[in-house]
Amino acid sequence: MTIISFPEFLTHISDTLLPRLEHLQVEIADAGKCCDLKSISFEGGHVPDYSLEVVQDLYMLRYYGGYLCEYRTIYEEVLKFLKTPIHVRSLGAGSGVDLAALYFEVRERRIPLGIINWYGYDLVKWSNRITFPGLSARYRECSVAKIDHFSPEVNVILFPKSISEFDDETFNALLVALHKSRFKSEKVVVASSARAQSRSLNLDIRRFQQVADVFTEHHDYRSEDESDKFWRFRHENTAWASIYAGFSLPDAVVEFLKNLAERCPSRIRKGRPCMDDCDLALSRWPILKAKAVRYQIMRLER
Secondary structure, eight states: OOOEEOHHHHHHHHHHHHHHHHHHHHHHHHHTOOHHHHTOOOSTTOOOOTTSHHHHHHHHHHHHHHHHHHHHHHHHHHHHHOOSOEEEEEETOTTTHHHHHHHHHHHHTTOOGGGEEEEEEESSOOTTOOOOTTOEEEEEESOGGGOOOOOTTOOEEEEESOTTTSOHHHHHHHHHHHHHOOOOOSEEEEEEEOOSSHHHHHHHHHHHHHHHHIIIIISOOBOSSOTTOOBOOSSTTOBHHHHEETOOOOHHHHHHHHTGGGGOHHHHHHTSOSSTTHHHHHOOOOOOBSTTOOEEEEEEEO
8 A cells, every 4th residue: 555645635635625524503492403314324224415515524523534545446447547537437326436536546646647548426505515626427316227328438336335325226227328439448447435334245245246257257357456355454444544644633523423412403402412312313423543444356357
């Protein structure tokens, strides 16, 4: 793993998260309570209503920094393997976290932005979606079931924490689209950032195997990677800041998240929490370590 120092990386994280923090603070104050936030779960098997901006805010504040780093580790492997122009399809792209990861890996390696093409699919039009000057990126609000086939030049397909969130009908339609596609690149990468919880991880792995099988059995690709295996850090408590020098979350974000229950307007008025589970349900640390990293990758050739 290359240890890097890139001031723009830190600035980007702050510029992305601080407006989200301000918006969520206003929403909580206006509502006069945090009760609605308690029902929001991002754990494996739960798909909250991402069309709600408060859900987007909470997700970004908790996970953006950690997932940004995890996706960088994936794109580091992608860029080592692929030497040709990069054409990415991000399925379940959300706000474009993996786009940011790709951008910073490309910049770090001094790869011209002009050879990168990124296209993200998501059911929801997220507010404040990530974009970068000079980088070709497009978002489309639709189900991946609407994809009839992939363009021949596509050589990267990424599932950013999304492969187990598709219902069976949608996922089967995606497999059909992959079958129908005529990939022309001699090298293709399929990758998935999986959930750490065992139940969701098992579903992630099974579905990833199905996707990989389309390429090896139908499109005549081969790979030395194993589709039923996943990568993780040997030392899981490694801080992201020790891997990506300069990585940091704004102090205001960290303090807000770990003390969220105490900031509830209703609790402040009453001098006590409304329910016994408020502290456990609301106060969380954001991801600062590589503990939850689980990703699968198939580097395919023919």
